[in-house]
Every structure is written in C-alpha cells, then in structure tokens.
Amino acid sequence: MALDTAPAVKELRQILGAKVHTGVPARTARAHDRSHHVWSLPDAVVSCASTEDVSRALAVCFRHGVPVVPIGAGTGLEGGANSSTGNVCIDLSPMTEILHLGVQDLDATVQAGVMKSALNAAAAPHGLCFPAGPGVDASVGGMASTRASGTNAVAYGTMRGNVLGLTVVLADGTVVTTGGLARKSSAGYDLTALFVGSEGTLGIITEVSVRLYGIPETTATAVVPFPTLGAAVSSVSAAIAAGVPLSRIELLDDVMVGAMNSYSGLSLKEAPTLLVEFEGGPAAVSENVSRFEAIASSRGALSYEFAADPLRRDALWQARHDALPAAAALRPGASTWSTDVCVPISRLADCIEETQADIAASDVLAPIAGHVGDGNFHLAFVLDPAVPAVLEVAQAVNERLVRRAVAMGGTCTGEHGVGIGKTSALRLEHGEGVRVMETIKAALDPKNLMNPGKVL
Amino acid sequence: MALDTAPAVKELRQILGAKVHTGVPARTARAHDRSHHVWSLPDAVVSCASTEDVSRALAVCFRHGVPVVPIGAGTGLEGGANSSTGNVCIDLSPMTEILHLGVQDLDATVQAGVMKSALNAAAAPHGLCFPAGPGVDASVGGMASTRASGTNAVAYGTMRGNVLGLTVVLADGTVVTTGGLARKSSAGYDLTALFVGSEGTLGIITEVSVRLYGIPETTATAVVPFPTLGAAVSSVSAAIAAGVPLSRIELLDDVMVGAMNSYSGLSLKEAPTLLVEFEGGPAAVSENVSRFEAIASSRGALSYEFAADPLRRDALWQARHDALPAAAALRPGASTWSTDVCVPISRLADCIEETQADIAASDVLAPIAGHVGDGNFHLAFVLDPAVPAVLEVAQAVNERLVRRAVAMGGTCTGEHGVGIGKTSALRLEHGEGVRVMETIKAALDPKNLMNPGKVL
Numbered sequence: 001m002a003l004d005t006a007p008a009v010k011e012l013r014q015i016l017g018a019k020v021h022t023g024v025p026a027r028t029a030r031a032h033d034r035s036h037h038v039w040s041l042p043d044a045v046v047s048c049a050s051t052e053d054v055s056r057a058l059a060v061c062f063r064h065g066v067p068v069v070p071i072g073a074g075t076g077l078e079g080g081a082n083s084s085t086g087n088v089c090i091d092l093s094p095m096t097e098i099l100h101l102g103v104q105d106l107d108a109t110v111q112a113g114v115m116k117s118a119l120n121a122a123a124a125p126h127g128l129c130f131p132a133g134p135g136v137d138a139s140v141g142g143m144a145s146t147r148a149s150g151t152n153a154v155a156y157g158t159m160r161g162n163v164l165g166l167t168v169v170l171a172d173g174t175v176v177t178t179g180g181l182a183r184k185s186s187a188g189y190d191l192t193a194l195f196v197g198s199e200g201t202l203g204i205i206t207e208v209s210v211r212l213y214g215i216p217e218t219t220a221t222a223v224v225p226f227p228t229l230g231a232a233v234s235s236v237s238a239a240i241a242a243g244v245p246l247s248r249i250e251l252l253d254d255v256m257v258g259a260m261n262s263y264s265g266l267s268l269k270e271a272p273t274l275l276v277e278f279e280g281g282p283a284a285v286s287e288n289v290s291r292f293e294a295i296a297s298s299r300g301a302l303s304y305e306f307a308a309d310p311l312r313r314d315a316l317w318q319a320r321h322d323a324l325p326a327a328a329a330l331r332p333g334a335s336t337w338s339t340d341v342c343v344p345i346s347r348l349a350d351c352i353e354e355t356q357a358d359i360a361a362s363d364v365l366a367p368i369a370g371h372v373g374d375g376n377f378h379l380a381f382v383l384d385p386a387v388p389a390v391l392e393v394a395q396a397v398n399e400r401l402v403r404r405a406v407a408m409g410g411t412c413t414g415e416h417g418v419g420i421g422k423t424s425a426l427r428l429e430h431g432e433g434v435r436v437m438e439t440i441k442a443a444l445d446p447k448n449l450m451n452p453g454k455v456l
Numbered sequence: 457m458a459l460d461t462a463p464a465v466k467e468l469r470q471i472l473g474a475k476v477h478t479g480v481p482a483r484t485a486r487a488h489d490r491s492h493h494v495w496s497l498p499d500a501v502v503s504c505a506s507t508e509d510v511s512r513a514l515a516v517c518f519r520h521g522v523p524v525v526p527i528g529a530g531t532g533l534e535g536g537a538n539s540s541t542g543n544v545c546i547d548l549s550p551m552t553e554i555l556h557l558g559v560q561d562l563d564a565t566v567q568a569g570v571m572k573s574a575l576n577a578a579a580a581p582h583g584l585c586f587p588a589g590p591g592v593d594a595s596v597g598g599m600a601s602t603r604a605s606g607t608n609a610v611a612y613g614t615m616r617g618n619v620l621g622l623t624v625v626l627a628d629g630t631v632v633t634t635g636g637l638a639r640k641s642s643a644g645y646d647l648t649a650l651f652v653g654s655e656g657t658l659g660i661i662t663e664v665s666v667r668l669y670g671i672p673e674t675t676a677t678a679v680v681p682f683p684t685l686g687a688a689v690s691s692v693s694a695a696i697a698a699g700v701p702l703s704r705i706e707l708l709d710d711v712m713v714g715a716m717n718s719y720s721g722l723s724l725k726e727a728p729t730l731l732v733e734f735e736g737g738p739a740a741v742s743e744n745v746s747r748f749e750a751i752a753s754s755r756g757a758l759s760y761e762f763a764a765d766p767l768r769r770d771a772l773w774q775a776r777h778d779a780l781p782a783a784a785a786l787r788p789g790a791s792t793w794s795t796d797v798c799v800p801i802s803r804l805a806d807c808i809e810e811t812q813a814d815i816a817a818s819d820v821l822a823p824i825a826g827h828v829g830d831g832n833f834h835l836a837f838v839l840d841p842a843v844p845a846v847l848e849v850a851q852a853v854n855e856r857l858v859r860r861a862v863a864m865g866g867t868c869t870g871e872h873g874v875g876i877g878k879t880s881a882l883r884l885e886h887g888e889g890v891r892v893m894e895t896i897k898a899a900l901d902p903k904n905l906m907n908p909g910k911v912l
Contacts, residue, residue, distance in 0.1 A: 160646065189653065240670070241670050245736070281744065287740055288740070340642075432630065455644055
C-alpha cells in the first residue's frame with residue numbers, strides 16, 4: 001500500500017518550483033543506475049543545485065514521511081541509486097560547482113555532482129590531479145557514497161582515504177559538516193568515514209573535500225604476460241613485499257585479453273597478463289621498472305613490454321577501462337554484469353582459479369579483470385540475450401564467488417558497494433556487525449526514509 | 457553521590473577471580489595516563505587477558521550500571537584513560553599476544569595490549585615493519601583508540617588508514633568484529649573507522665588488524681636549518697607538491713633544537729630546522745635527496761647535512777623522540793605538557809609564528825616540534841615548579857592556539873585525541889557534528905557506561 005506522496009510533492013513544488021519534475025521522461029532518466037537490478041519510477045525528481053536545495057527538500061519529505069533516493073551520475077553497479085514507486089529522487093547531478101581548489105594544500109572541495117573528469121580538468125593546470133576512482137567517469141559525491149576506488153587504489157588509496165571532509169544533509173534536513181582540511185585529526189568520531197560508503201542511507205552527501213596529488217614527473221607502463229595466473233599474482237605480492245612502488249597493477253585473464261584485443265585493436269598475447277604502472281622521478285621509475293622486471297622474470301614472465309610512449313600508454317589504459325564494453329562485444333547484443341570481491345593477496349590466485357573453474361563448469365562467459373595490488377577482482381558476466389537462463393547462472397556463480405571470497409577472509413564488495421544487490425552478502429560477511437550498523441541507521445534515520453532498502 | 461560498586465566487584469571476582477584487583481597499589485598503577493589531567497582511583501581493576509575476559513567484565517558492569525574505563529600502556533596525553541571514583545578499570549595491558557602475522561599479505565592481528573615495539577620485533581625477521589604511531593612506545597589498541605600517528609604519517613598514514621579491522625566489546629559485553637583482512641571494502645558502514653579514535657566511548661577495542669610494510673631498502677636522513685620558520689615550511693609544501701616522496705618531515709624551532717643539543721649531546725645549529733627522511737631503492741633515494749636539496753637551497757637553507765650512516769640517523773631520531781624530556785630538562789624539576797593542533801599546510805607557518813609570538817608575550821617556555829608534512833605541531837610547555845602560575849598561563853596559550861588552529865580550518869587535535877582535555881574544543885571545531893556523535897553514542901551506549909565524560 002503505497003503512501004500518497006502528492007501532498008509532499010505539492011509542497012516541494014511550492015518551495016523549489018521548477019526544480020521539481022514529475023514528467024515521465026525526467027523520472028525515467030533518474031530512476032536507476034547501470035546495474036541489472038530492479039527499479040521503478042520515483043514519484044518526483046528534485047533537481048538540486050545546492051546543499052540548501054537538498055536540505056529544504058529533505059525537510060519536506062521528512063515531515064510527510066516520504067522516502068528519498070539520491071542519485072548522482074548514475075554509474076553505480078549495485079542498484080544503490082535505484083528508485084521505487086513512492087519515493088522522491090534527489091538528483092545531485094546539477095551540483096557541478098568546484099567550490100575550492102587548494103593548490104598549496106593539495107585539496108579541493110566540490111559539490112557532489114562534480115565529475116571526476118571535471119575535477120581533474122580544473123586541477124591539471126596547477127600540476128595536480130585527483131587519481132582515486134573508477135575507470136568510468138563518475139561523480140565525486142557518488143564515489144564517496146559507495147567508497148569507490150579503481151585501478152590506482154594500491155598507490156593512492158580508495159575514497160576512504162581520499163575524502164577529508166563532507167557536507168551531509170540528514171533525514172530531517174539538518175546540515176552537518178564533517179572532517180575538515182587538516183590532513184589528519186583525532187577530534188572525535190570519524191563521521192566522515194561513517195558517511196563515506198553509507199550509500200545515502202544515513203544522510204545525503206552534498207559537498208566533498210578531497211586530497212589532490214602532484215602529477216608525477218614520469219610515468220611508465222609495462223605489459224607482462226605470464227604462463228599462469230598464479231605466477232602473475234605471486235609477482236605482484238613479491239613486488240609489494242619488496243617495497244617496489246607500483247601505482248597501478250591490473251590483472252587480465254586470457255579471455256579478457258582476447259576481448260580487449262578485438263574491441264580495442266590491440267595484439268597482446270592471450271595469456272594471464274599484468275598491466276603495471278610506475279610513477280616518480282626518472283631515476284626512481286627506471287630503478288623500479290628494473291626491480292619489477294627481475295621479480296617477474298624469476299616467475300617466468302613470457303615477455304616484458306615497457307611502454308614509455310604516452311600514446312601507447314593511453315591506448316593500453318583506455319583498453320583496460322573499456323574492458324566491460326569489450327566483454328559485451330563478445331556476443332551480439334549482450335550486456336555485462338560486473339561482480340566485485342576482494343580477498344587477501346595470499347588467497348587471490350586460489351580465489352581466481354577456483355572461480356575460473358566454476359565459470360567453466362557453469363558454461364557462462366565471464367572474462368576477469370582485477371586490481372590485484374589490493375586483491376580486488378571483477379568478473380564481467382556476458383549476458384547473452386540468446387541464452388535465456390544466463391542471468392540465473394551468473395547469479396549462482398556470483399553467489400558462490402561471494403561465499404568463496406568471504407570464506408577466504410575477504411569481502412563481498414571491494415568497491416562497488418552493497419546497494420540492493422549485496423544486502424544478504426553483507427550479513428554473511430559481517431554478522432553481528434550488521435546489528436551495529438542497524439543501530440546506527442535507526443538512530444540517525446528513525447523514520448527509515450533515507451534510501452530505504454539499500455545496504456541494510 | 458557515587459554508586460555502590462561493591463556488588464558488581466563481588467560478581468566480577470566470582471567470574472574473573474584473581475584478575476580483579478582492589479588493592480590501592482594496583483588501582484593507582486592503572487588510574488591515569490601521562491597527562492596533567494585530573495584522575496582518581498577506580499574501584500577495581502580487571503586485568504584482562506582475552507576478548508572473553510573483557511566481554512564477561514563488561515556484561516557484569518552493564519547489568520550493575522557501573523562505568524568502565526579502559527587503559528592500555530597508559531601513554532595517552534589527554535586523560536582518555538583516566539579513572540574516577542566509582543568506575544571499574546579494564547586493564548588491557550596483559551593482552552600481549554600477536555595472533556597472526558601475514559608475511560605475504562603484509563598484515564598482522566594483535567591483542568590490544570601488544571606494544572608497537574613488540575609488533576616491530578616480531579615483524580622484523582620477515583623484513584616487515586609497523587611504522588605508524590608515536591615516537592614513544594605505545595600499545596596498538598591504545599593507538600587505535602586515539603587515532604594516533606607520529607613522525608611518519610606523511611608517508612604511511614595514521615591509525616585511521618593502518619587499521620584493517622577490529623574486535624570490539626560493546627557496552628553489554630557483545631563481541632563485534634569489524635573490517636577484515638581485505639585491503640579495501642565497500643561492504644556497509646565503516647565500523648572500523650567509527651571505533652578507531654572513539655577512545656573507548658563506544659566499545660573497547662580488544663584486537664586490532666593492521667597493515668605492515670616492507671622495511672625500505674635504503675633510508676637517509678637530512679638535517680636542514682633555515683633562516684626562518686616560513687622558509688622551512690615552504691620547502692616542505694613545495695616538495696610535497698612536486699611529489700618528492702618524504703617518509704618523515706619534522707620541524708623543530710630554534711628553542712627545541714637548543715633543548716635537544718643539551719639533552720642529547722648534539723651540536724646542531726640553533727635555527728628553525730627540518731629533519732627529513734627519505735626511503736626507497738638507492739637510486740630513488742639519491743634522486744629524491746637531490747630534488748629536496750634543490751628545493752631547500754632555493755629557499756635559503758643554511759646548510760644541508762646528509763646522514764646516511766645508521767648510527768648518526770638513529771642518534772638524530774632518538775633525539776627527536778626525546779624532545780619532551782629534552783624540553784623538561786630546560787628547567788630543574790620541570791615536567792612537560794604537549795599540545796597538539798593540526799592545520800592546512802598553507803596556514804602552518806602563520807599558525808606557528810603567531811603562536812611563537814603568543815608564547816613570547818605570555819612569558820612561558822614552550823619549544824615547538826611538529827610533523828609538518830601534515831601540518832601537525834606540538835608545543836612542549838615546560839611546567840617549571842618554580843613558577844606557580846605556569847599551568848594557568850599554558851592553559852590560556854593552549855586555548856588561544858586551539859582557537860587559532862580551528863579558525864584556520866584546522867583541528868583541535870591531530871593525534872593525541874580528545875580525552876577530557878579537549879571536550880570543549882571538540883564542540884568549537886565540530887558544532888552540529890557533535891550532536892551526530894552524541895546520537896551515535898546514545899544508540900551504542902544507552903546507559904553511558906563506556907568511558908563516560910571522555911570525548912563528548
């Protein structure tokens with residue numbers, strides 16, 4: 001029995017005017033993320049341009065008991081931004097202002113809807129960059145909400161470490177600022193870390209302060225195919241233990257290399273392959289390239305392409321970032337579903353190899369790519385429309401994958417978040433901890449209006 | 457009107473036997489940290505050897521409504537572990553077991569009472585180290601509880617980034633595990649980060665999983681005096697912006713250099729001085745030393761001593777770690793009080809210079825040392841027993857220092873925590889955020905038994 005949201009929508013319109021949309025096209029455009037999870041149309045979309053807009057909208061919804069679902073760029077992969085009938089969608093994509101760029105302090109404060117690419121474009125003229133985050137362009141607020149990371153988390157950390165402070169609107173419209181621009185603080189509970197990764201279920205992040213970094217003087221990429229996946233993974237853990245600084249370490253299985261060759265016009269050897277990036281001063285890069293090459297060679301690396309040319313480097317990384325469309329292109333009309341577990345490095349080769357065996361036994365196509373420097377990897381399930389049962393098979397493989405990863409001391413999601421796709425996996429992983437999360441949720445959102453049904 | 461704790465202590469003794477101490481020497485030994493803040497004797501001390509001991513003790517105290525105050529090594533500086541009449545002290549110092557050492561994964565799980573030195577001694581034979589934390593030896597649980605850091609946070613981060621997971625006992629004795637051994641996770645609320653830095657007010661940390669690091673191949677230290685404090689600080693921010701990797705960057709003012717010369721038998725020039733450490737492969741270290749020297753020279757560095765000899769390096773860093781006793785030795789019979797603010801680097805020189813002017817105007821002796829790579833610095837007030845009003849003067853200078861730092865966008869504590877010394881400073885800094893903290897505290901500790909009066 002859905003709540004009648006008409007009185008709330010009427011009041012929203014009185015306060016926020018043309019920012020409130022109830023037409024089907026507007027509601028459809030902001031109803032869901034990029035996942036295959038269920039969604040339905042929100043009753044209204046509020047296009048917010050400021051923290052104040054969000055605060056006013058939430059105060060109205062709170063009084064009327066109407067649930068709210070925030071959305072940014074809509075690039076999520078677990079349904080965290082998916083709407084349902086009876087909720088109001090809080091659209092943060094109009095919040096595109098860069099509020100502060102701290103050239104000396106290496107920090108920036110942006111509105112939640114600022115895209116990663118826009119922040120980098122603003123930082124680049126100052127020799128600075130914002131490296132954290134996924135290959136796909138995403139909003140900084142969305143990345144903070146899901147605790148996102150990406151290919152270079154091994155060097156720069158995830159959003160957990162890169163967010164210095166937040167502005168958050170709570171369920172009743174109260175605005176809270178957390179953290180600050182100091183590089184570290186022991187002042188009270190870490191509310192910043194609590195809201196980062198809470199996927200809009202405790203409050204809506206409207207402004208984010210992040211760390212920036214100097215653009216490295218020198219960057220070099222190596223492409224290293226191996227006879228086995230185990231040899232590739234053990235090269236990575238040996239390099240990390242030896243303290244060789246690597247800024248990205250991507251693993252591609254042979255199927256993924258083949259998909260990338262076809263899609264991106266490469267001619268890489270179709271073997272388990274590491275794509276490794278080195279950064280720093282020229283002498284440091286050269287030294288670290290040599291150290292890594294020695295480690296890889298001793299583990300049977302089949303070849304060692306060292307790409308210093310920026311065009312070649314960009315082509316390789318663009319191909320890596322296009323891994324999902326490359327996988328989809330393996331079957332006509334197919335889409336993909338990207339899974340996301342993370343295990344301790346010592347279990348990574350086992351976890352991937354057992355998963356490959358499961359994929360083979362299940363007769364599903366699912367090339368693998370992973371950020372192996374931190375034990376995180378993804379299957380790109382190819383959802384072939386010619387195979388009706390493929391989604392069910394993929395769901396079963398994914399459920400076994402999650403159980404395998406958790407049993408190995410890992411996590412059900414390294415960077416995509418829980419959304420609606422991993423709520424039972426969260427319970428499997430955290431047990432009693434989920435009750436603590438529920439206690440916090442009930443305390444901060446007593447009416448359960450903030451992105452209900454997500455995470456918990 | 458103090459609660460009669462006798463029935464609770466009697467029940468504790470029934471369950472935990474000889475682990476429960478009520479003699480005055482045992483209660484005195486565990487009643488306070490190293491700060492100058494008030495304390496009184498707890499009614500009993502429970503020497504806990506395991507998470508189960510803590511859980512059983514807390515369940516009893518919860519039923520009887522008796523407050524509990526945890527203590528580890530007792531090296532805190534803001535009274536966070538100080539007891540009061542009517543509370544039971546939970547002594548974690550017997551929890552000294554290293555439960556897991558992950559040589560391949562570069563991680564360790566330890567009981568809360570394990571000292572940083574003990575963890576490093578266990579890790580060293582495997583070529584690993586645990587660099588995070590203060591110069592003074594401290595327990596890993598205590599470091600997690602206060603979100604501690606120290607001289608090398610600029611390279612390795614604080615406890616915020618170095619704790620992978622926790623075992624925590626909640627107010628009613630429930631045991632919760634948070635995080636895990638995966639290097640990153642987007643699985644639900646970041647309970648690990650919530651408990652880190654909560655100083656025992658939400659639960660008692662009994663086990664801690666931390667990151668380890670490879671011991672660097674090469675380490676070198678530079679001692680660089682400058683004509684002005686501003687020149688020293690601007691060299692640091694220029695080096696960071698240029699991406700020169702520095703593993704430690706300590707600033708000492710001229711008064712502190714003088715104190716260290718006297719106490720540690722050094723003969724450094726008494727000028728604002730940077731103590732800088734470089735780590736990595738030999739070529740990288742040599743390159744970075746040159747890059748930093750060029751930056752420092754262009755800002756008028758007075759000299760540049762490069763200490764590659766391990767004995768000289770150790771002597772310099774030991775002198776730095778002995779800064780507090782060195783300051784105390786400036787006046788016969790004096791003790792010290794170490795303050796702790798952190799500001800954005802762009803404001804650091806201003807903040808220190810305004811503070812030096814205040815120190816001079818207030819006629820108090822307070823040499824300065826700071827972890828300038830992250831904008832954190834400390835005054836070491838010399839509490840001279842020959843000057844009766846010195847503590848009041850120091851308190852006034854510290855209050856102005858905190859207001860100055862917060863007004864500059866900084867924090868009232870970079871690494872020491874809030875304890876009982878900074879509760880009003882926390883409100884000054886976080887405003888509405890403190891209400892969110894109070895909501896969380898009330899939800900997780902409804903009887904207000906967990907280290908009451910601390911932080912909030």
